[in-house]
Amino acid sequence: MPELEPIIEIARAVLVGRSPLGREDTFLFDHSLRVMRVAERLSACREVRQWRLDRFALSVAALFHQAATVRLEEERRTSTVYAAAMMSDEDVKEYSAELAGDRLAGRLPPRQLEHVQEIIRHTRDAASDIAEAKIVSDADSLDDIGTLGIWRDLRRNILEGRGVEEAVRGWQRREQYGYWEARMREALRLETSRRLAAGRLAAARAFMEQLAHEGDASDMPPEDLA
Structure with a gap:
C-alpha cells in the first residue's frame, strides 16, 4: 500500500491557493484534512464494521473531494467569463475526480485510483451505494455542523x-x-x-x-x- 504522507503533500499543492491578501490560503486544505480524519474515524466505528472498505482509497478521496475548488476560485477572480458559474455540483465533482486522477497517476494502482475517483463522484449522492462515498459524505457534512x-x-x-x-x-x-x-x-x-x-x-x-x-x-x- 502506498504511503499517505506523500499523497497529503500532493493534495496540499492542489488545495492551497492565494488569499485576498496574497498569502497562502490553507482553508480548503485544512477542511480536507479534517474530512479525512473524521472519515477515518467513522470507518472504524461499530456501525460500519461489516462494510467492505478500502480505507486508503477512503482517505485519499476525502483529501481530494473538493480538489477543483481552488482552480475554480482562481478562475472566478481572474476570468471575465466565469465558466464555473455554469457548472453544476456534479460537474465540480467530476472535475475534482479528474484532478485526483491526473495528480495521483502512478502513485496508486490503477484500479484503486479509479475507485478513489468514483468515491469523489458519488460524494453527497444520497442514492449511492458506494460505502466509502457514504462515509466521506458524512464527514464532509459534519464539517459544516457545530x-x-x-x-x-x-x-x-x-x-x-x-x-x-x-x-x-x-x-x-x-x-x-x-x-x-x-x-x-x-x-x-x-x-x-x-x-x-x-x-x-x-x-x-x-x-x-x-x-x-x-x-x-x-x-x-x-x-x-x-
Missing part, C-alpha cells in the same frame, strides 16, 4: 464585510426554520454521524447564544445596572 460550521460562516462574513449582528441574524434564521435538524436528517447516512452532529450542534448553539449576548451587551449582570 463550531467548525460557525468558523466557516464567520470567515465568509468577515470576507464579505459583514458584522456580528448579521452573523447572529443569519444563525437565528436557520434555527427558526429548523435548518440544522433537516440537514442532519437528510445529509447524514450513519447514526454515529447523527449523534456526533447533535453534540456539535449543542456546542454551536451555546457559542452563538453567547455571541448574541456579547454583541448586544445583554450579558451584563443586572446588579451592575442598578
